[in-house]
Amino acid sequence: MKHWNPTPLSTGCRWLGGLCVALVMAGSGPAHAARIKEIAAIEGVRSxxxxxxxxxxxxxxxxxxxxxxxxxxxxxxxxxxxxxxxxxxxxxxxxxxxxxxxxxxxxxxxxxxxxxxxxxxxxxxxxxxxxxxxxxxxxxxxxxxxxxxxxxxxxxxxxxxxxxxxxxxxxxxxxxxxxxxxxxxxxERSVPTALQEGPTINLSLSASDFQTARKVAQTINNRFGNSIAQALDGRTVQVKAPTSPNERVTFIAEMEELPIENSIAAAKVIINSRTGSIVMNQAVTLGPCAVAHGNLSISVSSTPVISQPNALSGGQTVVGEQAAIDIKQEAGKLIQLPAATQLTDVVKALNSLGATPQDLLAILQAIKSAGALNAELEVI
Structure with a gap:
């Protein structure tokens, strides 16, 4: 059981045809410097x-x-x-x-x-x-x-x-x-931790990212000296720490306060098909493309039909149904979406489609398949 400290992010909200889209706007302004304690946790220190x-x-x-x-x-x-x-x-x-x-x-x-x-x-x-x-x-x-x-x-x-x-x-x-x-x-009983064991401690990042792991190691080395910290993979940074309990606690307290400039995350679009919500981060961009979308509706109606036999014929009354099927397809014009390199431009381009929330989910997947959406799609 590990405890992760999530990185605080500034978010905005836009409406796409009645669909609330939460936008991570950290990349639109200057990078925010987070402390190490906000993006990583000490391995073994958990509830x-x-x-x-x-x-x-x-x-x-x-x-x-x-x-x-x-x-x-x-x-x-x-x-x-x-x-x-x-x-x-x-x-x-x-x-x-x-x-x-x-x-x-x-x-x-x-x-x-x-x-x-x-x-x-x-x-x-x-x-x-x-x-x-x-x-x-x-x-x-x-x-x-x-x-x-x-x-x-x-x-x-x-x-x-x-x-x-x-x-x-x-x-x-x-x-x-x-x-x-x-x-x-x-x-009634304490749980032992491995904080004071061994010559090193491991920092576990809240999200796997090689660039962030590299920056954390560089920041620690710049403050405490070279070869103090090294990134083992995209989530773990190994740090040499003093062996004395008091000195180790002091070292960790000072290390956790070091500021780390946030890296731009990989472009990703999260789609929740159950609620119809979409979340994009600041790295999402849109290439030039054209989209045509029209609604197709099928209506099926049933009318009871009663067959009444002639008098004294000995027949029985029969109740049947007469079905009518109506197919209607609304015209959809071709809309050109310009290239969008900023998140606000992506929102404006998608808003211009005027699509319903469920239609927008399908449109984003189609744009991704056409190679015009520069982001990873994840459906939850």
Whole structure:
């Protein structure tokens, strides 16, 4: 599990025939200098996900229904046995679980977390509880991917919602089956990191780019001396660091503040066919081409036809259908699109087509196939 710090980008928005196109405008002005900490992360310095099964008690009759959620009863039985209380089969069958709900507790263990540190936790209902509002989470161990317990959660839930029901009517505001407990978990075990191990540390870029990796290595070498940093590939830069813990932390803190001039990314157009959205970056250019586009519509209508037999003929009335198919194709004129070397010019050229959002998706793919769109198309 790695934590990536995305590079902040300035964005704009244009409308193409009712289609919102988000435009990355960083290339239209002077290059923005980002810090190393904003485009790269130290390998091994990451957070870990924790999860656990727990019970929320103290609900006002809005808990799980026992007949449909047997694991709620089983969870309460196990918890009471840990407290020294043994439930017989008869007493277990008489349990009323309206005030108890089975929940899944999740938390994020940050890097360098130490025992005793408090964490925020999220609590979500696993069963058919109507509401968790007013409930209290009882002691719940939170485990990592290795099955070990790293934190213990407990506390009163905060549910940002309200609801009421009576006489078959119901009113609800926001979501009532999930809540949050600020500082609701305490770290019981720390996760070791490899930050202080070895003579070098590795920087992992948030995006694979050889030019950016080269610039990061050059910037570090210009500041700390030659051969300190070297780019291993398009995503990883290896840096020699002091072996003393205090000196290594100081070195990393100063290195992360070094400014890196952003490189122009590879030209790319992202198309979301489900939502009809298109995202272009600042490197997209358009070659001269001509586009003709016309809409084709097919209409099929059906009219009932009743065949009535003559009197005393002994026949039966038959109901049939008469279908009519109408094909209509709108005229589409040929529109010449000039060469566009700036992103704003690309937007103006595409706007001149006056195409609908779904039509524009097909037009961009056709322009790319014709070799006039200088960008990579990615459909998500």
């Amino acid at each position: 870990n996900q924790l999860t656990g099964f727990g019970l929320v008690v103290g609900l006002d009759g809005t808990g799980d229904q026992t007949t449909q959620m047997p694991y709620t009863t089983q969870g309460l039985k196990n918890y009471m046995e840990q407290l020294g209380l043994t439930l017989t089969a008869a007493s277990q069958a008489q349990l009323q679980m309206k005030n108890v709900a089975a929940v899944l507790v999740t938390a994020q263990l940050p890097a360098f977390a130490r025992p005793g540190q408090l964490l925020d936790i999220n609590v979500s209902s696993l069963g058919n509880a109507k509401s968790l509002k007013g409930g209290t989470l009882i002691a719940t161990p939170l485990k990592g991917a290795d099955g070990e317990v790293y934190a213990l959660a407990q506390g009163n839930l905060i549910v940002a919602g309200a609801g009421a029901a009576a006489g078959g009517s119901k009113v609800q505001v926001n979501h009532l089956s999930a809540g949050r407990i600020p500082d609701g978990a305490q770290v």
